[in-house]
Amino acid sequence: MGAAESSGRRQFRLLIVDDSxxxxxxxxxxxxxxxxEVVGTAGDGLEAxxxxxxxxxxxxxxxxxxxxxxxxxCISRLIAMKPSLxxxxxxxxxxxxxxxxxxxxxxxGFLHKPFTDRQLNDAIAELIS
Amino acid sequence: xxxxxxxxNGRLLIAGAAAAIAAVMVLVLIAGFRLATQIRASVGALxxxxxxxxYPAVISQQLTALRQRLGTLEYTGHVHRELARTVQNFNxxxxxxxxxxxxxxxxxxxxxLWQNYTPVLAPVLAFSGEPYDDTDTGSSLSASGRKYYDEVxxxxxxxxxxxxxxxxxxxxxxxxxxxxxxxxxxxxxxxLLAGVLAVLLLALAAAYLQLSRARQQRAxxxxxxxxxxxxxTVREGFFLLDADYRIGAVWSEALTHLFxxxxxxxxxxxxxxRDKVPADTLATAVKYIKLLWGERARENLMxxxxxxxxxxxxxxxxxxxxxxxxxxxxxxxxxxxKGVKHVLCAVGDxxxxxxxxxxxxxxxENAHSQLDMMIGMLHADPLQxxxxxxxxxxGLKHVNTIMKEPARTDGEFRKKLAxxxxxxxxxxxxxxxxxxxxxxxxVHHLEDMVAELKAKSDLTGNxxxxxxxxxxELLAHLRGVREMxxxxxxLKEGPAGEGTASLPQLRIGDAEAPQAGRxxxxxxxxxxxxxxxxxxxxxxxxxxxxLTLTGLGEVPAGYLDTVKDCAIQMLRNAAVHGIEAxxxxxxxxxxxxxxxxxxxxxxxxxxxxxxxxxxxxLSPEALKEAAVRKNVITAEEAAALDNRAALAxxxxxxxxxxxxxxxxxxxxxxxxxxxxxxxxxxxxxxxxTNPGRFTRFKITLPAAGAASAVA
Numbered sequence: 001m002g003a004a005e006s007s008g009r010r011q012f013r014l015l016i017v018d019d020s021x022x023x024x025x026x027x028x029x030x031x032x033x034x035x036x037e038v039v040g041t042a043g044d045g046l047e048a049x050x051x052x053x054x055x056x057x058x059x060x061x062x063x064x065x066x067x068x069x070x071x072x073x074c075i076s077r078l079i080a081m082k083p084s085l086x087x088x089x090x091x092x093x094x095x096x097x098x099x100x101x102x103x104x105x106x107x108x109g110f111l112h113k114p115f116t117d118r119q120l121n122d123a124i125a126e127l128i129s
Numbered sequence: 130x131x132x133x134x135x136x137x138n139g140r141l142l143i144a145g146a147a148a149a150i151a152a153v154m155v156l157v158l159i160a161g162f163r164l165a166t167q168i169r170a171s172v173g174a175l176x177x178x179x180x181x182x183x184y185p186a187v188i189s190q191q192l193t194a195l196r197q198r199l200g201t202l203e204y205t206g207h208v209h210r211e212l213a214r215t216v217q218n219f220n221x222x223x224x225x226x227x228x229x230x231x232x233x234x235x236x237x238x239x240x241x242l243w244q245n246y247t248p249v250l251a252p253v254l255a256f257s258g259e260p261y262d263d264t265d266t267g268s269s270l271s272a273s274g275r276k277y278y279d280e281v282x283x284x285x286x287x288x289x290x291x292x293x294x295x296x297x298x299x300x301x302x303x304x305x306x307x308x309x310x311x312x313x314x315x316x317x318x319x320x321l322l323a324g325v326l327a328v329l330l331l332a333l334a335a336a337y338l339q340l341s342r343a344r345q346q347r348a349x350x351x352x353x354x355x356x357x358x359x360x361x362t363v364r365e366g367f368f369l370l371d372a373d374y375r376i377g378a379v380w381s382e383a384l385t386h387l388f389x390x391x392x393x394x395x396x397x398x399x400x401x402x403r404d405k406v407p408a409d410t411l412a413t414a415v416k417y418i419k420l421l422w423g424e425r426a427r428e429n430l431m432x433x434x435x436x437x438x439x440x441x442x443x444x445x446x447x448x449x450x451x452x453x454x455x456x457x458x459x460x461x462x463x464x465x466x467k468g469v470k471h472v473l474c475a476v477g478d479x480x481x482x483x484x485x486x487x488x489x490x491x492x493x494e495n496a497h498s499q500l501d502m503m504i505g506m507l508h509a510d511p512l513q514x515x516x517x518x519x520x521x522x523x524g525l526k527h528v529n530t531i532m533k534e535p536a537r538t539d540g541e542f543r544k545k546l547a548x549x550x551x552x553x554x555x556x557x558x559x560x561x562x563x564x565x566x567x568x569x570x571x572v573h574h575l576e577d578m579v580a581e582l583k584a585k586s587d588l589t590g591n592x593x594x595x596x597x598x599x600x601x602e603l604l605a606h607l608r609g610v611r612e613m614x615x616x617x618x619x620l621k622e623g624p625a626g627e628g629t630a631s632l633p634q635l636r637i638g639d640a641e642a643p644q645a646g647r648x649x650x651x652x653x654x655x656x657x658x659x660x661x662x663x664x665x666x667x668x669x670x671x672x673x674x675x676l677t678l679t680g681l682g683e684v685p686a687g688y689l690d691t692v693k694d695c696a697i698q699m700l701r702n703a704a705v706h707g708i709e710a711x712x713x714x715x716x717x718x719x720x721x722x723x724x725x726x727x728x729x730x731x732x733x734x735x736x737x738x739x740x741x742x743x744x745x746x747l748s749p750e751a752l753k754e755a756a757v758r759k760n761v762i763t764a765e766e767a768a769a770l771d772n773r774a775a776l777a778x779x780x781x782x783x784x785x786x787x788x789x790x791x792x793x794x795x796x797x798x799x800x801x802x803x804x805x806x807x808x809x810x811x812x813x814x815x816x817x818t819n820p821g822r823f824t825r826f827k828i829t830l831p832a833a834g835a836a837s838a839v840a
Contacts, residue, residue, distance in 0.1 A: 096436030097413040103434060104416050108425050110434050126427065 012128055015057035016041040017048040017074065018090065019066040023113075027061055027090070030117040031124055045069025045077075052078055057085070059127060062107070064091040064098060072101055079106035086127045090115070139342035146335035150328050157324030164317040171310035174227050178303035181226070184219040185292035185299075188246075191215060192253070192285035199278045202261055202268050213254050219243070232305040239298040242291065249287045252280045366476035369463070374398045374418050377471065387456065387476055389445055398474075405442040414440075421460055421472050431460065439483060455483040498567040503613060505564040509661075511618045513654060517559050518611050520690075521568070524552045525604060532597065542588035547782070549579050549596070551802050555690075558697035562662030568610065571603050655693055656681050659700060659727070666704035674708045674723030674742070676700070680730045688830055691810055692738060695803045696727060699740045699826055702799060707744030707824055717821065719743065735812075738828040746820040749775035756784055776816050780804040803828075 014036045018024045024041045031038075039055040042048035046068045052060070060078060064071035071089065078085055089102045092113040099110050111123045191212040198205045223243060228236060260274030270278060359381075360367065366384030369377040376393045385391045388401065399415050406414070413436045420426050437458035446452040457479045463471040506514055531548040534541075553572050560568040578596050582588060656678050663676040684692050708723035715721055726741040753767040756778045762770075770778075778784055782801040803826075807814045812830040 096417075096434055096438070097409065099434035100413050100417045100420065100436055103420050103425070103430075106425075109430055112433075126430075 011035045012059050013037055013039045013055060013057040015039055015048065015051055015055060015060045017043075017045070017060060017066070017071070018063040019043050020063075023063070023090075027120065030120050032117075032121050033124060033128070035128070036124070043067075045071065045074035048074050049077055049081075052081060052085075056082070059124070060085060060087045061124075062087050062089050062091075062102075064089060064093050064102065072098070072105055075102055075107055076105040088123055088127055090120075139338060139345065142338045143335050143342065146331050146338060150331045150335070153324060153327045153331065157320060157327075160320050161317060161324075164313055164320065168310055168313045168317065170227070171306060171313060174231065175303055175306045175310060177222065177226060178231070178299060178306055181219070181222055182296055182299045182303065184215065184222075185288070185295040187215055188212065188219070188250075189285065189288040189292045192281060192288050195253075196278065196281045196285050199260060199270070199274070199281060202270070205260065209254075209256070216250060216254060226302075231302055235298065235302040235305060239295065239302060242295045242298055245291065246287070246295075249284045253277070253284045256280070364477070366474075368393060368474050369471040370398055370418065370474060371471060372422065372469075374415070376401070384476065387478060389447070402440075402442070405444065406440060410436070410440070418460075418472070421462060422469050426462070428462065435460065439479065454478060455480045498570075499609075499613075502565060502567045502610065503617070505566065506610075506614060506617055509563050509565075510654075510657065511614055513657060514563060514565070514614050515611070515618075516654075517563055517565070518607060518614065520559060521556045521607055524556050525600065525607070528552045528600065532593065532600075536590070539586075539588055542590075542592075543583070545593075546579055546583050546588075550576070550583075551805070553579065554799075554802060555694040555697070558662070558694065558701065559658065561665060562658050562697060564661070564665060565610065568603075568606065571599075571606055575599050575603065655684065655689065655696070658693070659696055662697060662700055663704070663725070666701060670704055671710060672704055672708045672723065673711055673721065674704070674725050677724070677726045679726070679728040681727075683729050683731055683736070685736070688736065688810065691806045691830075692729065694806060695738070695828065696740070698799050698803050700725065700727075703740075703742040703744060703824070707742040707746075709745050732829070735832045736830045738830065740826040740828075741823060742825075743823045746822055746824050747776055747779070747816070747818040748820050752776065752778045756781070759784060776818065779816065780814070 012033070012035055014031070016024050016027050016038060018027065018041075021043070024043075028038050028041065036059070039057050040051040042051050044066045048060070048062075049069070051057075062071045062075060066074075069077075071091065075087055075089075078087065083106075085106075086109075087102075087107045088109040088111060089099070089107045090111045090113060091098070091102075093099075094112065102110065109123050109127050111119060115123075191208060195205055195208045195212060198208055220243075223240065226236060256273070256277045258273060260271060260277050261268045262271040262274070356379075360379065361382045363381050364383055366381055366387045368380035368384060371377060374397055376396045376398070378394050380393050384393065393401075398418055399411065402411055402414060417431075417434070417436055421431060435458065437456070440456045440458060442454055442456055443451045444454050455478070457477045459475040459477075461473045461475075462469045463473055465471075528549055531545055531552075534545065536542050536545055553576050557569050557572040557576065560566075560572060575596065578599060582592055582596070585592065659678060660676060663674070667673060681692075703725050708725070709717070709719075711721045714723065724741075724743045726739070728737075728739045728741075730737050749770075749772040752775050753762075753770060756762045757764050757767050761778065761781050761784050767775075779800045780803075784801065804814050807828050807830070810830055811833065812828055815827045816824065817827070818824045
């Protein structure tokens with residue numbers, strides 16, 4: 001998967017934020033979009049902000065419960081940095097209030113953990129369409 | 130909405146048609162009036178020209194009459210005058226004819242003809258005097274008479290010759306006039322006909338429009354009726370929200386039933402749910418509604434994060450109280466040309482399905498807990514279980530006795546609650562020691578209810594009803610457990626009929642006839658019970674400790690229950706509060722595995738029961754703080770306590786250092802029960818501690834009560 005060889009077709013830069021290493025890898029491997037380029041993975045909110053500054057992603061998958069800075073705050077800061085950013089929240093939190101809060105801060109989609117590959121790809125497809 | 134627009138158009142069309150009818154009628158009237166005026170003038174002229182036609186013949190006749198009279202010498206004066214008058218009239222009338230309506234050439238021709246009369250008639254008319262000479266022999270024409278006669282004769286001949294010509298000329302004039310009048314009359318007729326036709330056509334058009342408008346209105350009315358029927362019959366509450374999150378003017382009748390109100394028009398969505406849901410839920414709901422208007426709100430996404438998909442609301446039940454119901458809100462965005470126009474909300478009452486789902490879940494949990502119970506019982510000694518069941522049955526019987534005791538005052542009710550607490554607590558302790566979690570959880574729940582009652586002021590008998598119901602449930606459950614134990618025993622011990630299948634009723638240190646008051650509870654093998662509880666507590670709380678039991682065989686039958694209850698309570702306290710986690714112990718340079726000792730021995734007078742753990746010990750300051758926090762004593766009282774008195778706080782009712790309640794600690798019913806039980810037997814209890822090193826309880830019991838416990 002050399003980024004250079006097909007970078008011509010890749011229009012979306014994806015940043016994956018999740019405190020679980022396994023989950024980050026899972027998301028990275030499961031997404032099936034040729035137009036997506038994973039530009040970084042972050043384990044907490046602060047790291048995500050730092051990476052976003054450096055890599056200028058178009059799309060972020062965001063966990064909510066994370067050390068350092070939680071997902072909700074990270075979303076609002078990312079949106080403040082780049083309003084056109086599209087954020088897919090991927091969280092195990094089942095209470096709807098958190099989801100509503102995330103949407104309010106600027107998230108564009110919501111995916112519950114655990115999820116299937118298909119659900120992940122459908123959610124991403126909706127975001128980049 | 131869509132009907133009223135076309136209705137307005139229809140009305141405009143009809144009004145236009147009516148205006149056109151009026152305009153056509155005015156035009157026809159004006160034109161008709163002018164034509165009629167013209168015809169009227171023409172008819173007048175026609176009459177006058179018609180009357181002129183007779184004059185040439187009359188003049189000719191009068192001239193003939195004048196000649197005959199002259200010939201017969203008769204009087205001619207009056208004929209002459211008549212002729213003169215006729216000529217004069219003719220002159221006047223001919224010159225008075227209105228040329229405007231006539232063919233001027235024809236008139237001029239007639240005038241010229243008439244002018245030819247003048248030289249002939251003038252000498253006749255100029256005659257004056259007497260034409261006759263009267264003599265005795267008779268009369269004869271005078272000279273002037275003869276001349277007059279000749280002139281009259283010549284004029285007569287002329288008139289006779291010219292009269293038809295002049296007559297026909299005048300007839301031509303009047304014929305032309307008549308033709309013109311007829312033409313005008315024909316035009317008038319055509320005009321009237323056309324006007325009537327136009328009006329008819331327009332009237333037809335208006336009628337058609339009116340008809341189609343009526344048809345449209347009927348269709349609109351029918352559609353409205355259908356909409357109303359739908360809104361009346363549909364079981365969901367439907368309404369539209371506008372961009373200000375307010376309810377529109379139309380809603381389904383179910384909404385009225387769901388919310389018990391009908392003033393929805395313009396009501397803010399927030400107001401619909403206010404006081405019916407907790408404040409944070411309301412805030413989330415409002416945020417969600419706002420999100421629906423946003424660009425990012427895709428239908429699927431919004432559906433998946435809908436916080437009102439299963440909303441518990443508290444409603445008036447119509448009898449002055451509140452009841453809990455479950456509502457399901459669905460939201461659909463109605464798009465207009467400029468984005469979201471409305472949000473359609475559908476509300477349904479899903480209480481019964483939610484309750485059903487809960488029941489199912491409960492049933493499932495019950496099945497699980499039964500399975501757990503069975504597995505637990507497979508591991509437990511059936512003898513112990515059955516002994517516990519006997520003991521629990523006896524305890525509950527005692528509870529029953531307590532509940533039946535008459536009580537009126539608040540104090541008496543509180544005494545009941547205290548008795549309940551003690552019994553429940555010891556049943557729970559034994560149940561968890563035997564890993565009968567289904568029983569322990571039920572008792573725990575009962576304890577919650579009792580605790581709630583304790584916190585209540587002004588107790589009445591009715592407050593106890595839910596407790597009684599729960600107690601019944603517990604009894605039923607215990608019966609279930611007993612049945613299952615019986616089955617297990619029969620499984621383990623082979624087919625029935627071998628004489629061992631019946632449940633053994635084990636009693637250690639069998640008490641003979643129980644004394645009045647509290648029945649003697651059957652007991653289990655105390656050592657095994659405590660070992661099992663210790664193992665369970667250690668694993669539940671992540672502690673490691675060794676339990677050493679000494680002299681339990683010495684416990685006399687009358688003290689067995691108390692010793693067991695006390696030992697369970699103290700063991701629980703030691704495991705939860707006393708023994709530290711391994712790391713803590715390591716850092717404190719203590720052996721990682723804790724040490725808990727329980728010693729029972731006979732003294733010269735009575736018995737001694739020592740419970741020792743090498744845990745964290747008791748801190749007088751921490752105890753005081755906790756007692757103040759739990760409102761057991763005031764801050765001033767706390768400040769006045771010395772260390773010894775502070776340690777004694779743990780024997781006060783309601784005291785606990787825990788802020789949260791778990792299965793094993795926090796209720797504050799514990800050491801007070803131990804102390805009470807000990808005092809009840811006439812014994813004493815003391816505590817000594819070294820913070821960080823150990824806690825030791827020493828209980829002394831008199832020899833007298835050893836045979837059987839006194840309530």
